[in-house]
Amino acid sequence: MEYNFSDRVKDLGGNAIREIFKLLADPSVISFAGGFPTKTTLPTQLIATTTSELMSSSEAENILQYGSTEGYTPLRLTAIDYVRRYGINDINIDNTLIISGGQQGIDLTFKTFVNKGDVVLVEDPTYLAVLHILKTYEATAIGVDSGNDGLDLADLESKMIMHKPKVLYVVPTFSNPTGRTYSIAKRKAIYELAVKYNVIILEDDPYSELRFSGERVPSIKSFDKTGNVIYITSFSKTLAPGLRTGIAIGDPEVIRKMTIGKQATDVHTSSLSQAIINNFLSKSLMDARVSELIPLYLEKKNAMMSAIEKYMPKEFTYTNPDGGLFIFGEFDESLGINTMKLFPEVAAHKVAYVSGHSFFASEDKFNTLRLNYSNASLDQIDSGMKKLGDFFKKIIANK
Numbered sequence: 558m559e560y561n562f563s564d565r566v567k568d569l570g571g572n573a574i575r576e577i578f579k580l581l582a583d584p585s586v587i588s589f590a591g592g593f594p595t596k597t598t599l600p601t602q603l604i605a606t607t608t609s610e611l612m613s614s615s616e617a618e619n620i621l622q623y624g625s626t627e628g629y630t631p632l633r634l635t636a637i638d639y640v641r642r643y644g645i646n647d648i649n650i651d652n653t654l655i656i657s658g659g660q661q662g663i664d665l666t667f668k669t670f671v672n673k674g675d676v677v678l679v680e681d682p683t684y685l686a687v688l689h690i691l692k693t694y695e696a697t698a699i700g701v702d703s704g705n706d707g708l709d710l711a712d713l714e715s716k717m718i719m720h721k722p723k724v725l726y727v728v729p730t731f732s733n734p735t736g737r738t739y740s741i742a743k744r745k746a747i748y749e750l751a752v753k754y755n756v757i758i759l760e761d762d763p764y765s766e767l768r769f770s771g772e773r774v775p776s777i778k779s780f781d782k783t784g785n786v787i788y789i790t791s792f793s794k795t796l797a798p799g800l801r802t803g804i805a806i807g808d809p810e811v812i813r814k815m816t817i818g819k820q821a822t823d824v825h826t827s828s829l830s831q832a833i834i835n836n837f838l839s840k841s842l843m844d845a846r847v848s849e850l851i852p853l854y855l856e857k858k859n860a861m862m863s864a865i866e867k868y869m870p871k872e873f874t875y876t877n878p879d880g881g882l883f884i885f886g887e888f889d890e891s892l893g894i895n896t897m898k899l900f901p902e903v904a905a906h907k908v909a910y911v912s913g914h915s916f917f918a919s920e921d922k923f924n925t926l927r928l929n930y931s932n933a934s935l936d937q938i939d940s941g942m943k944k945l946g947d948f949f950k951k952i953i954a955n956k
């Protein structure tokens with residue numbers, strides 16, 4: 558049959574990372590590509606015990622029955638307490654919506670606010686799935702320049718004036734792909750600009766628990782007195798992505814519309830996943846869990862930093878994150894290195910990264926790449942970075 562796909566999807570290819578996943582089916586490939594938690598940290602035993610506990614409790618049938626779209630009430634109540642760690646206070650159950658992962662929170666926010674042709678501002682570079690989701694809403698993503706401490710405020714303001722965006726999407730803590738964190742001053746200033754120009758801020762925060770160094774920074778949502786900010790966090794990077802569970806916090810009027818949007822999408826997030834997470838949070842286990850993850854991720858990040866220093870060409874500059882899962886690097890522009898074009902050759906050496914251009918909304922910076930350090934072992938980080946270093950040094954020598 559010749560399919561007559563909707564305008565929404567007809568020009569969409571798979572996103573760059575999903576395509577790379579196919580390559581990663583080969584176990585001999587060392588992957589710095591995805592954003593997977595380290596496999597050995599996934600809490601199989603904890604989930605087994607909790608599930609068994611839940612299934613023997615008086616809640617068992619309730620958990621296996623259809624639930625409400627807003628979420629499992631005990632988890633919504635626990636969430637109110639949980640988000641205090643991000644400086645979010647003075648909320649009640651009507652401010653909360655349980656979502657099927659952060660990705661759904663992004664989708665529901667755009668579903669709620671974005672019409673065809675609307676503009677959404679994003680940091681350049683940003684989480685690439687956002688660019689993809691925006692295409693399904695036939696919206697335009699415009700990139701805002703950024704530096705080490707967050708968005709360039711002058712560029713942000715001029716783009717707010719010029720494009721009258723509906724939404725600004727940001728990952729202010731340990732961004733994907735750069736690993737950078739916005740300063741408190743930038744967070745406050747971004748919030749003030751959003752109020753001034755009537756823009757919704759979608760604050761996506763899946764990584765802030767994974768901090769190796771420095772002080773916790775309050776969320777942008779913690780400054781919100783006007784209902785401009787929707788905050789989303791997820792348990793994918795702290796517990797297990799397969800649980801597909803996160804929390805959205807917003808003004809009750811916004812949460813209500815997002816809930817109606819969610820009803821049409823998946824009725825509700827798996828009640829079993831929600832109950833498992835509620836059990837975990839109610840026992841205050843997050844800090845203990847995070848303190849197990851951090852030394853491991855720090856060790857891996859340090860291994861990757863040393864391997865980059867040891868093996869990569871001197872024309873490669875890179876970020877040094879205080880947490881999260883990613884390092885973003887770029888080759889001196891004058892070299893004309895195109896990490897997307899070179900990817901098949903690199904992959905033939907059984908090592909993978911994500912070409913950085915996929916993360917940019919406004920310009921294709923083909924000289925960039927994103928490296929993940931949580932998936933590979935320490936040995937693989939060393940040998941994989943050596944392969945990458947040798948490859949790019951050869952390319953540069955032949956220029």
Ligand SMILES: Cc1ncc(COP(=O)(O)O)c(C=O)c1O
Pocket residue numbers: 592657658659660661684728732733761763791792793798802803
């Ligand atoms: C910035 C960002 N937002 C959202 C997500 C989606 O996460 P989840 O598994 O919670 O849907 C990711 C996943 O890598 C991410 O990096």
